[in-house]
Amino acid sequence: MSAEHSLAAGVVDVEARPPSTDRRVVVAYVLAAALLALAPLALPVFAMTLLTEALILGLLAMSLDLMVGYTRLISFGHAAAYGIGAYTAGDILLHTSLPVPFAVLAAAVVAGVIAIGVAWVCTLARGVSFSMLTLAFAQLLYAIAFKWTAVTGASDGLAGIPRTGGPFGLTLFETKDGFYYLVLACLVGAFAFCWSLVRSPFGAVLRGIRENEAKTLSLGYNTRRYKIAVVAISYALGGLAGALYAPFAGFANTDLLFWLFSGQVLIMVIVGGQGTLIGPILGAAFFLLVQHMLSQYTDSWALFFGAIFIAFVMFAPQGIWGLLTGLRRRG
Amino acid sequence: MDFVGFLVTQCLNALSQAALLFFLGVGLTLIFGIMRIVNFAHGTFYMLGGFLGFTAARLTGSFWAGLLVGPVVAGAIGMAFETGLLRRLYRRDDSAFLMVTFGLTLVLGEIIRLLWGVDALQVPTPDALNGIVFLFDEPFPTYRIFLIVAGIVMAVVIWQFLERTRLGLLIRATSQNAEMVHALGVDVNRVRSAIFGIGCGLAALGGVMAAPLVTASLAMAPNAIIDAFVIVIIGGMGSFLGSLIAAVLVAFVEVFGDYYFPDFALASMYLLMLLVLVVRPGGLLGKEA
Amino acid sequence: MALLELDGLTKRYGGITAVNGVTMRVEAGEVRAVIGPNGAGKTSLFHLITGVVRPTAGSIRFDGREVAGETSYRICKLGLSRTFQLTALFPEMSARENARLSAQSHLPRSWQPWGGRSVFAEASRRGDEALERLGLTHVAGRPAGLLSHGDQRLLEVAMALAQRPRALLLDEPTQGLSVEETLSAVETLAGLLTDGSLTVLLVEHDMEVVFRLAKKITVLHRGTVIADGDPESVKANEEVQAAYLGGYA
Numbered sequence: 001m002s003a004e005h006s007l008a009a010g011v012v013d014v015e016a017r018p019p020s021t022d023r024r025v026v027v028a029y030v031l032a033a034a035l036l037a038l039a040p041l042a043l044p045v046f047a048m049t050l051l052t053e054a055l056i057l058g059l060l061a062m063s064l065d066l067m068v069g070y071t072r073l074i075s076f077g078h079a080a081a082y083g084i085g086a087y088t089a090g091d092i093l094l095h096t097s098l099p100v101p102f103a104v105l106a107a108a109v110v111a112g113v114i115a116i117g118v119a120w121v122c123t124l125a126r127g128v129s130f131s132m133l134t135l136a137f138a139q140l141l142y143a144i145a146f147k148w149t150a151v152t153g154a155s156d157g158l159a160g161i162p163r164t165g166g167p168f169g170l171t172l173f174e175t176k177d178g179f180y181y182l183v184l185a186c187l188v189g190a191f192a193f194c195w196s197l198v199r200s201p202f203g204a205v206l207r208g209i210r211e212n213e214a215k216t217l218s219l220g221y222n223t224r225r226y227k228i229a230v231v232a233i234s235y236a237l238g239g240l241a242g243a244l245y246a247p248f249a250g251f252a253n254t255d256l257l258f259w260l261f262s263g264q265v266l267i268m269v270i271v272g273g274q275g276t277l278i279g280p281i282l283g284a285a286f287f288l289l290v291q292h293m294l295s296q297y298t299d300s301w302a303l304f305f306g307a308i309f310i311a312f313v314m315f316a317p318q319g320i321w322g323l324l325t326g327l328r329r330r331g
Numbered sequence: 332m333d334f335v336g337f338l339v340t341q342c343l344n345a346l347s348q349a350a351l352l353f354f355l356g357v358g359l360t361l362i363f364g365i366m367r368i369v370n371f372a373h374g375t376f377y378m379l380g381g382f383l384g385f386t387a388a389r390l391t392g393s394f395w396a397g398l399l400v401g402p403v404v405a406g407a408i409g410m411a412f413e414t415g416l417l418r419r420l421y422r423r424d425d426s427a428f429l430m431v432t433f434g435l436t437l438v439l440g441e442i443i444r445l446l447w448g449v450d451a452l453q454v455p456t457p458d459a460l461n462g463i464v465f466l467f468d469e470p471f472p473t474y475r476i477f478l479i480v481a482g483i484v485m486a487v488v489i490w491q492f493l494e495r496t497r498l499g500l501l502i503r504a505t506s507q508n509a510e511m512v513h514a515l516g517v518d519v520n521r522v523r524s525a526i527f528g529i530g531c532g533l534a535a536l537g538g539v540m541a542a543p544l545v546t547a548s549l550a551m552a553p554n555a556i557i558d559a560f561v562i563v564i565i566g567g568m569g570s571f572l573g574s575l576i577a578a579v580l581v582a583f584v585e586v587f588g589d590y591y592f593p594d595f596a597l598a599s600m601y602l603l604m605l606l607v608l609v610v611r612p613g614g615l616l617g618k619e620a
Numbered sequence: 621m622a623l624l625e626l627d628g629l630t631k632r633y634g635g636i637t638a639v640n641g642v643t644m645r646v647e648a649g650e651v652r653a654v655i656g657p658n659g660a661g662k663t664s665l666f667h668l669i670t671g672v673v674r675p676t677a678g679s680i681r682f683d684g685r686e687v688a689g690e691t692s693y694r695i696c697k698l699g700l701s702r703t704f705q706l707t708a709l710f711p712e713m714s715a716r717e718n719a720r721l722s723a724q725s726h727l728p729r730s731w732q733p734w735g736g737r738s739v740f741a742e743a744s745r746r747g748d749e750a751l752e753r754l755g756l757t758h759v760a761g762r763p764a765g766l767l768s769h770g771d772q773r774l775l776e777v778a779m780a781l782a783q784r785p786r787a788l789l790l791d792e793p794t795q796g797l798s799v800e801e802t803l804s805a806v807e808t809l810a811g812l813l814t815d816g817s818l819t820v821l822l823v824e825h826d827m828e829v830v831f832r833l834a835k836k837i838t839v840l841h842r843g844t845v846i847a848d849g850d851p852e853s854v855k856a857n858e859e860v861q862a863a864y865l866g867g868y869a
Contacts (some may be wrong), residue, residue, distance in 0.1 A: 125564065135606075216721075219696060313430045
């Protein structure tokens with residue numbers, strides 16, 4: 001028996017997991033969502049603000065995970081999705097009386113549609129060139145945002161974005177807690193959508209592209225079309241996150257499009273655990289929490305994040321979620 | 332205004348811009364071409380060069396000191412980084428390099444901010460080059476002439492280095508077949524460290540040269556990294572000649588685009604890149620289609 | 621009518637002609653080998669047929685339909701499946717998932733972005749069947765990247781078979797295998813290929829393998845067909861002996 005054979009014989013079948021795992025996991029997620037729904041009853045106001053922002057960033061990071069973790073399309077420009085969503089929702093809420101839920105959905109659609117064009121261009125290239133094109137596109141938007149005063153308010157940004165109530169006279173979303181539920185609903189909905197997406201036939205093809213794109217193409221899949229579709233979905237959900245951020249913070253400015261922010265979102269995905277959906281949400285919460293704590297002592301928190309990020313990429317590429325579940329499996 | 336004079340000065344403007352872009356792109360393309368890795372921190376080393384140039388000029392009173400200090404310090408940091416961290420990643424996929432060097436961008440950028448502060452720093456033009464020459468009755472800054480000359484010299488030096496020297500030969504051999512070079516008893520790791528250091532040093536050299544024109548500031552890094560990648564993508568990943576051609580092409584499009592279509596100045600570089608990618612997805616002289 | 625017809629197929633890269641006016645017919649149910657010394661243009665020929673590269677001139681008809689210049693995924697969908705000279709798998713997926721993903725592309729709603737239980741069930745059925753035909757059922761649950769090299773080569777064939785192709789292109793299926801591995805792989809393939817149910821075009825270096833599996837042989841030399849016929853006549857061909865076999869026969 002060759003060395004390779006004995007190696008293979010020692011390997012546990014990757015499909016040997018009991019079929020009940022998925023159901024147990026779903027139950028755990030439902031419980032987690034229920035806990036989050038009860039949070040406003042227990043947490044003080046500042047903690048709720050932090051939690052709301054964590055969920056919004058979690059949604060953004062999760063949307064990027066579709067590209068990075070599931071398709072290995074490393075985007076350095078995901079701030080573009082966030083910014084498009086934030087400006088679109090901001091403009092709708094400032095200039096119309098449309099209620100918040102419609103505004104954020106419209107913004108998500110706008111981000112998704114723009115993404116089709118972006119993806120068409122970016123997927124002309126592969127690998128690193130793809131990454132740099134996403135960055136270049138985000139920087140182009142950043143520059144445009146400084147010039148297109150009518151839409152973006154240039155360097156002043158959009159301020160005083162309202163959380164317009166409704167529909168049908170509902171004023172729920174105008175309050176902070178009420179808005180939190182809107183954010184939670186969007187996150188849960190988007191999570192369920194992504195969860196189903198990555199387990200669908202479409203998701204199987206994405207996984208094929210991640211592991212060997214040339215082979216996937218030769219098997220009869222139009223991989224470029226799949227990549228464009230996943231970028232559009234990812235941008236739409238990222239746009240949704242940005243659209244929630246605008247009425248949450250009450251403003252939208254060019255910081256949301258800044259390249260460092262794109263990098264931070266990528267950090268959330270990697271540190272949290274790519275290709276897991278839940279990991280990036282945890283990564284976003286971790287990022288926000290550590291930033292919050294560090295910023296009380298130093299304004300050089302980027303230094304620490306850079307170091308943490310390097311450490312994770314080098315020594316724990318499976319991320320926080322991978323470490324947690326790995327420990328659980330062993331223990 | 333005399334049209335010939337206008338044309339000549341605009342062309343020279345573009346060429347000096349091309350020299351700066353070439354300095355920026357060539358280090359990146361060298362590292363990629365040989366090591367097959369992408370250095371996201373390239374723009375940060377360029378920025379580091381700008382700040383080092385400022386400090387060197389302040390301490391010694393001479394701009395020229397920066398041309399030595401910048402590349403040496405940046406090169407040393409680059410080599411240390413390659414030896415300490417990147418070396419452990421050669422078995423991983425490309426995205427690991429991209430992300431680790433992005434982490435380095437954050438760390439190094441923050442250290443630069445702590446050392447030099449957030450304000451843009453004016454780097455004085457050396458006295459010898461501080462004048463203006465008249466070409467066809469059009470005034471033209473001497474410093475830009477210097478940049479063009481420096482760019483040409485640098486292109487020739489790098490080309491000759493790759494073609495003629497032992498290290499250059501090793502570099503090209505390593506890019507072809509690292510295992511074979513290793514089998515011949517050459518320490519591939521040292522070649523890689525040297526290349527990474529040289530690439531970072533070239534970026535810093537570009538930063539030192541650019542600083543008198545653009546001031547040393549924290550905005551240098553993001554602009555530089557994008558410019559550098561545009562050059563490399565247009566020229567074709569890893570092609571030395573490609574990055575030279577791309578630098579000239581981008582500079583001319585920028586300078587003339589800026590003059591004739593000022594509203595689209597921003598977009599001209601991106602449109603050029605798009606055009607190249609649609610026609611030749613691997614870049615002008617790239618191997619991968 | 622032949623299932624696969626090449627007519628004057630030519631590919632030039634700059635001044636180099638990799639494939640030069642190749643004309644060939646592969647009848648349905650035929651197992652044909654393409655042989656030739658290194659650089660004869662065998663793999664280039666496969667790349668042309670499967671749409672990886674575009675021909676400079678000439679035509680490729682598959683079941684009467686012109687496919688020259690078509691994209692590779694469309695050609696695959698028409699029923700032309702291939703394997704690669706260098707093993708190309710999804711290393712982190714199990715062998716079963718590899719075969720399933722391969723079969724999936726030929727099913728309706730293969731792109732469905734939700735659910736997909738019925739798509740997966742049918743794809744798994746076809747994939748498992750193909751794994752069984754190649755004797756890989758016992759390793760189906762293991763990550764493809766951890767299979768032995770021999771099993772990896774067979775898995776590639778299984779993936780192609782799972783698509784239930786009308787024609788199968790095998791690019792050196794025993795490439796890189798040890799002598800024992802080659803023997804067992806050839807026996808497996810022989811059982812599969814010799815019952816006339818498959819149309820196969822085979823590139824192979826190993827003459828033992830070629831003579832064991834193929835009923836017809838086309839010899840390429842510097843991109844040009846220099847002989848075409850059954851194994852005996854090819855062996856006897858003097859031009860072939862001069863160019864390639866080097867006194868083998």
